[in-house]
Amino acid sequence: MTGIIFDIKEFALNDGAGIRTTVFFKGCPLRCAWCHNPEGLDPKPELYVKQNGCLKCGLCRRPCSHPECQPFGRCLHICPKNLVTVKGEKWEADDLANRLLKGSALLQSSGGGVTLSGGEPLLQADFACELLDLLGGKVHRAIETSGYATAETFQKVVKRCDFVYMDLKLADPEEHRKRTGVSNEKILANAAWLKESGIPHTFRTPLIPGIVDTPENLSAIAKIVGSDPWEQLPNNALAPAKYKSVGREWIL
Numbered sequence: 001m002t003g004i005i006f007d008i009k010e011f012a013l014n015d016g017a018g019i020r021t022t023v024f025f026k027g028c029p030l031r032c033a034w035c036h037n038p039e040g041l042d043p044k045p046e047l048y049v050k051q052n053g054c055l056k057c058g059l060c061r062r063p064c065s066h067p068e069c070q071p072f073g074r075c076l077h078i079c080p081k082n083l084v085t086v087k088g089e090k091w092e093a094d095d096l097a098n099r100l101l102k103g104s105a106l107l108q109s110s111g112g113g114v115t116l117s118g119g120e121p122l123l124q125a126d127f128a129c130e131l132l133d134l135l136g137g138k139v140h141r142a143i144e145t146s147g148y149a150t151a152e153t154f155q156k157v158v159k160r161c162d163f164v165y166m167d168l169k170l171a172d173p174e175e176h177r178k179r180t181g182v183s184n185e186k187i188l189a190n191a192a193w194l195k196e197s198g199i200p201h202t203f204r205t206p207l208i209p210g211i212v213d214t215p216e217n218l219s220a221i222a223k224i225v226g227s228d229p230w231e232q233l234p235n236n237a238l239a240p241a242k243y244k245s246v247g248r249e250w251i252l
């Protein structure tokens, strides 16, 4: 089956053990105010125009006859600085698995593997399952997830993984809804299941100043995590620059 991927990062060192290849799934049901991958939010392929270095020449806005440019309203081929691209590429699961397995010997020798990230991989759960099945037994499989999905979807995907990184951002339901656009009810239920599942995992909390890193929130999350592994991640200050590239507004 087909999925939409917006990036494949080789030699990733922060997405699990060892050297990893990280696959970024397009689309996320959350809208975290601090999201550092705004190009991963929309499930569909979208225009990405790098702002840094733009000559304001307007060439990319001129009508062109390339069929692949028509859905985006810009020419993807004429920019003299190569700033105009599309984020989101269709992949067949078996083609993507073959591509990922080409580097598997190096990944395995470093104790690494493949990590599914995003966006939110659970939003393309059937595609993720097919990909994970194709990789199974050949390379270590990890996932980075918000945990926002039905129990059935969450469990069928993470049961196919060798390791799970799951975010716990905000413990208070109203604050979670306000800052991410969705309730944390499903996330907390899935976290409780994960804790009992026996699947190796680590919970993660991004330390967004004044929102996530408050003593009240961290103390409430610590209670949810209990004695399980928990990483607190530093804030990524590079995020705002990407928002203009996909025509979104940085609201923090």
Ligand code: SF4
Pocket (backbone or CB within 6 Å): 028, 029, 030, 031, 032, 034, 035, 036, 037, 040, 041, 118, 119, 120, 146
């Ligand atoms: S869950 Fe992750 S990808 Fe989705 S909006 Fe939040 S930070 Fe961005």
Ligand code: SF4
Pocket (backbone or CB within 6 Å): 049, 053, 054, 055, 056, 057, 058, 059, 060, 061, 078, 079, 080, 081, 082, 083, 084
């Ligand atoms: S063609 Fe390139 S440099 Fe010219 S306006 Fe478009 S993005 Fe900017």
